[in-house]
Amino acid sequence: xxxxxxxxxxxxxxxxxxxxxxxxxxxxxxxxxxxxxxxxxxxxxxxxxxxxxxxxxxxxxxxxxxxxxxxxxxxxxxxxxxxxxxxxxxxxxxxxxxxxxxxxxxxxxxxxxxxxxxxxxxxxxxxxxxxxxxxxxxxxxxxxxxxxxxxxxxxxxxxxxxxxxxxxxxxxxxxxxxxxxxxxxxxxxxxxxxxxxxxxxxxxxxxxxxxxx
Numbered sequence: 001x002x003x004x005x006x007x008x009x010x011x012x013x014x015x016x017x018x019x020x021x022x023x024x025x026x027x028x029x030x031x032x033x034x035x036x037x038x039x040x041x042x043x044x045x046x047x048x049x050x051x052x053x054x055x056x057x058x059x060x061x062x063x064x065x066x067x068x069x070x071x072x073x074x075x076x077x078x079x080x081x082x083x084x085x086x087x088x089x090x091x092x093x094x095x096x097x098x099x100x101x102x103x104x105x106x107x108x109x110x111x112x113x114x115x116x117x118x119x120x121x122x123x124x125x126x127x128x129x130x131x132x133x134x135x136x137x138x139x140x141x142x143x144x145x146x147x148x149x150x151x152x153x154x155x156x157x158x159x160x161x162x163x164x165x166x167x168x169x170x171x172x173x174x175x176x177x178x179x180x181x182x183x184x185x186x187x188x189x190x191x192x193x194x195x196x197x198x199x200x201x202x203x204x205x206x207x208x209x210x211x212x213x
Contacts, residue, residue, distance in 0.1 A: 008060050011049045018042030019084060046081075046121050054128045065208070067133045068143040072204035074129060078122040079198045085114050086194055090187065101183055146207050154200035161192055 021038020053060055061070045092107035099105050165188070 007052060008049075011045050011052060015042055015045035015049065018045055019081070022088075042081075043117060046118075050121055050125050050128070053125055054132075064212070066140070066143060067130070068147070069205070069208040070129050070133065071126060072201060072208065074122065074125050075197075076201035076205050078118055078125075079194065079201050081118055082115065083194050083198050085111055085118070086191060090191075093187075101181060103183060142211070146204060146211070149207065150200045150203040153203045154196045157199050158192055158196040161195065 018038045018041030022042055061073060065073075089107055089111040092110075093105075096105060096107060102108075
């Protein structure tokens with residue numbers, strides 16, 4: 001069991017190292033482009049983790065975790081990666097000038113490709129967890145209570161973000177016109193959805209961890 005836990009943390013460490021290289025690595029370091037190397041390491045670690053999960057899911061999650069809690073952990077990992085890719089997209093768009101207003105450009109195509117890979121891995125990982133816990137209760141009273149609280153928390157957070165955006169548009173109307181472009185509005189809405197889902201996942205795993213103590 002100790003070896004399985006060690007293998008899990010090695011895969012997490014490789015994924016974290018790859019993510020750092022992909023999102024924050026320099027364009028050139030001793031003649032190497034760190035970004036693609038980090039991306040390859042990240043996605044290799046993700047798929048190795050999915051394979052590892054298919055054989056040893058009980059060693060990956062906290063002991064006595066319910067099916068809902070395990071699914072929350074899987075969601076947290078993938079939503080966090082999607083959020084990082086989205087921030088990377090915004091950074092790339094800021095350097096593209098007029099091309100950033102095009103719906104299809106190198107940055108959005110790269111984001112769409114990475115998003116597709118993450119969704120496929122998410123579906124596979126979620127299916128593996130569900131299959132290996134086929135006899136478990138899908139949602140008990142505690143799960144429903146925690147999920148309702150998470151929905152309320154995430155919904156309240158999203159409402160505050162929307163109110164904040166409206167307040168900014170009212171306070172700075174002269175700057176609003178330059179921002180009210182279709183792609184920017186679409187990115188804002190996508191960012192709000194990602195932030196809401198990430199906040200909900202963080203709330204879920206935190207609440208499960210607190211109630212298990």
